[in-house]
Amino acid sequence: MRSRMESIQEIQNAYSLVTDLFIGIVDEKGDSFTPFSFPQTVEIGASTYIQDRLKEIIPNSCHFEDSLIYDFIPGLKMYIIPFRLPFQRTFFLVSGFFLEEGTKHEVLNFSGKTVQDTSLFPLVLQAKEYSEAAKQKKLRQLENACKLIGQLWAAEHERMQYQKKMREMKETVHFLSDPQADVDSFLTHVQKRTDALDFIGFAVKSEANVFTVKYFHSGTDRSMIGQKFMLGEGFLGQAMAAEKFQIWTDIQEDPRTHFFKRFGLLPSSLFCAPVRLHGENKGLLFGGSFHRAHWEEFLVEELKFLSSLFQSIYLISSLKNQINSQRIQWFTMNEILRLLAKTTDGEKLLSIFLDMSMYLMESPAACVVFRKNRLSEQITFLSRGMDETLRSVYQKDLESRFFTKPFHAAPFTKPEVYRFNDQWFLEYPIICQEHFYGILSVAVDQPHPPQKSKECLITLANVCGISLAMAENGSEMNREHEFYHFLIDLEQYFRPDILHHKRKAKEIARKFCRSLDLNDLFQDMIQYAIDLINLDSAIIQKYFPNKKIQKYIEMYHYLLENPMDMKEEKIPLESKIIFLAFQYEIDPESVRQLTDQLSQAFILFLEGLEEEEKEEMTPGKTDEEKGEDGNVPHGFLQSVNLSRREFEVLDLVLKGASNQEIAEKLSISYHTVKNHMTNILQKLGVSDRAQAIAKIYQMGYFPKLD
Numbered sequence: 048m049r050s051r052m053e054s055i056q057e058i059q060n061a062y063s064l065v066t067d068l069f070i071g072i073v074d075e076k077g078d079s080f081t082p083f084s085f086p087q088t089v090e091i092g093a094s095t096y097i098q099d100r101l102k103e104i105i106p107n108s109c110h111f112e113d114s115l116i117y118d119f120i121p122g123l124k125m126y127i128i129p130f131r132l133p134f135q136r137t138f139f140l141v142s143g144f145f146l147e148e149g150t151k152h153e154v155l156n157f158s159g160k161t162v163q164d165t166s167l168f169p170l171v172l173q174a175k176e177y178s179e180a181a182k183q184k185k186l187r188q189l190e191n192a193c194k195l196i197g198q199l200w201a202a203e204h205e206r207m208q209y210q211k212k213m214r215e216m217k218e219t220v221h222f223l224s225d226p227q228a229d230v231d232s233f234l235t236h237v238q239k240r241t242d243a244l245d246f247i248g249f250a251v252k253s254e255a256n257v258f259t260v261k262y263f264h265s266g267t268d269r270s271m272i273g274q275k276f277m278l279g280e281g282f283l284g285q286a287m288a289a290e291k292f293q294i295w296t297d298i299q300e301d302p303r304t305h306f307f308k309r310f311g312l313l314p315s316s317l318f319c320a321p322v323r324l325h326g327e328n329k330g331l332l333f334g335g336s337f338h339r340a341h342w343e344e345f346l347v348e349e350l351k352f353l354s355s356l357f358q359s360i361y362l363i364s365s366l367k368n369q370i371n372s373q374r375i376q377w378f379t380m381n382e383i384l385r386l387l388a389k390t391t392d393g394e395k396l397l398s399i400f401l402d403m404s405m406y407l408m409e410s411p412a413a414c415v416v417f418r419k420n421r422l423s424e425q426i427t428f429l430s431r432g433m434d435e436t437l438r439s440v441y442q443k444d445l446e447s448r449f450f451t452k453p454f455h456a457a458p459f460t461k462p463e464v465y466r467f468n469d470q471w472f473l474e475y476p477i478i479c480q481e482h483f484y485g486i487l488s489v490a491v492d493q494p495h496p497p498q499k500s501k502e503c504l505i506t507l508a509n510v511c512g513i514s515l516a517m518a519e520n521g522s523e524m525n526r527e528h529e530f531y532h533f534l535i536d537l538e539q540y541f542r543p544d545i546l547h548h549k550r551k552a553k554e555i556a557r558k559f560c561r562s563l564d565l566n567d568l569f570q571d572m573i574q575y576a577i578d579l580i581n582l583d584s585a586i587i588q589k590y591f592p593n594k595k596i597q598k599y600i601e602m603y604h605y606l607l608e609n610p611m612d613m614k615e616e617k618i619p620l621e622s623k624i625i626f627l628a629f630q631y632e633i634d635p636e637s638v639r640q641l642t643d644q645l646s647q648a649f650i651l652f653l654e655g656l657e658e659e660e661k662e663e664m665t666p667g668k669t670d671e672e673k674g675e676d677g678n679v680p681h682g683f684l685q686s687v688n689l690s691r692r693e694f695e696v697l698d699l700v701l702k703g704a705s706n707q708e709i710a711e712k713l714s715i716s717y718h719t720v721k722n723h724m725t726n727i728l729q730k731l732g733v734s735d736r737a738q739a740i741a742k743i744y745q746m747g748y749f750p751k752l753d
Contacts, residue, residue: 058195069144124144130196155172241353247333248334250333281306283319293320320333324361404504416488473496482512487508587600693726
């Protein structure tokens with residue numbers, strides 16, 4: 048297939064033969080764009096001179112828009128015809144040479160006296176004399192050549208543009224198959240790939256007839272995010288009201304651009320495409336150009352195509368979010384119930400429920416006001432995401448509405464929306480066995496929250512009621528637990544040395560269990576047994592009736608007398624770990640002499656632990672390098688290998704902050720927060736925020752209450 052330049056050269060050669068003139072194309076500086084074509088009847092020896100002379104002539108003729116006849120040298124004439132190619136550059140077709148009818152002798156005489164370059168004389172001799180009619184005929188032929196070249200170039204340019212757009216569209220369609228694709232990344236992709244768009248954004252419905260810009264891309268500018276407009280207001284509001292794709296051009300002076308001009312954005316053209324799913328307006332895709340006042344028809348079609356693709360990616364993203372939200376809700380509820388079975392500390396559980404409720408319901412704030420005991424007069428208030436002023440006044444408001452007189456049943460039977468200080472709160476009573484304990488309240492962004500939010504709140508409030516009832520009855524249900532702590536307190540007073548060894552042994556045992564990937568229940572049983580190993584067996588049997596614990600301790604004492612039986616399978620793994628951990632704390636050398644497989648693994652584990660401790664004590668490390676923080680329980684950051692900044696991000700996640708809020712709080716970029724979250728999830732070995740929150744709570748860390 049011939050190239051575009053080869054085709055142009057063939058047209059140029061053909062017209063040179065037809066007109067019996069040389070023809071060439073030069074740019075605005077006079078530089079050759081194509082090699083000159085000469086008719087077969089003409090021999091030219093001054094090609095270099097012609098090209099040099101054109102570099103003087105053309106720049107001085109650029110301002111002419113019409114064809115002209117120019118004296119190359121006095122009396123020797125040529126055509127200069129300007130024409131424009133699709134990429135907005137002006138070129139010139141130059142052609143010659145010819146003489147006015149009856150002037151050859153005169154031009155020869157004058158040239159002989161004035162022109163020093165003798166190589167130009169053949170130009171005059173070879174030049175033909177044209178009448179006025181002949182000159183005009185040649186001019187029309189040459190102008191037709193320009194049109195033909197322009198059409199050829201335009202067709203080729205359009206073909207290349209079409210191929211480019213097809214590649215871009217294929218890339219965009221392929222983008223939809225990326226499992227990581229979402230609304231934000233799609234908009235970023237479109238803004239970078241589409242030359243016609245200097246900015247693009249998406250606004251979502253936030254309240255009745257109110258829309259908020261959620262995503263905006265214009266290079267590094269994201270200033271429009273969070274801005275609101277009403278249905279029918281300005282360009283964007285009118286597009287939402289019309290519910291159809293719309294284009295506005297040449298809008299620099301239109302007052303409706305004030306919505307953008309407030310932020311230093313000066314659009315010249317704009318498109319808007321409402322996004323509808325299941326017959327409901329979900330938002331508005333919009334974008335525009337700062338420089339292009341008008342859009343060609345093919346660009347309008349491209350924008351319609353992109354709008355359709357966006358609707359698809361929005362649908363896919365929405366479905367993903369719904370599925371993920373349901374999965375997170377089930378997972379979170381499972382974790383809540385597991386924690387409920389594991390602890391009877393009502394206040395601690397309620398602080399967890401606040402975090403979970405904010406995350407599940409995407410709420411900026413939540414609180415719970417309750418009585419720890421339904422017969423008590425003391426009222427407790429816990430909150431997340433509230434500043435001190437709001438927390439104080441809202442607490443008083445809740446107390447005055449629900450605790451001024453005793454309730455024997457719930458004050459209302461379904462979640463109710465309550466407006467306080469320009470903020471909507473979804474409230475629901477905490478009840479258990481028909482006893483009213485308090486109110487769970489979560490901030491919402493509209494007076495009519497979705498039904499699923501109400502259902503989620505009911506479930507959380509019910510679990511809160513169960514946790515408070517369990518805490519209230521804890522003295523009856525957990526006498527064994529109280530006796531256990533009583534013994535620990537006695538040991539602290541009478542035998543602090545033994546208690547110290549136990550604590551060290553429990554720490555070693557816990558880390559060793561984690562290295563073996565043993566579950567939490569397994570670890571808890573070992574921890575519990577270590578605290579009881581020096582008690583008389585009769586006391587254990589009387590006050591601690593757990594048969595497993597009794598067996599673990601019994602076999603531990605057996606190993607004290609018969610350490611070489613560590614390889615015996617009949618001895619529980621728990622007893623072996625208790626023996627290794629406690630015996631290592633008392634007599635390390637006796638453990639190092641053991642040769643069974645478990646003991647050797649324990650020794651290797653200890654060597655690695657010692658190496659980590661040496662590394663931790665290496666001088667010169669900063670807190671950032673160590674990942675330590677004074678507000679974190681000892682060893683917490685080391686156990687999860689988080690940096691200080693990652694911990695700060697995680698702490699805000701636990702308090703219900705979104706990525707954007709974290710970025711603002713820590714004065715870092717939104718994408719930096721996303722990178723930190725990816726690292727945190729990888730280090731914790733979980734796949735999403737809900738699992739991360741649950742795991743951190745399992746590890747014993749709880750964020751400081753507001």
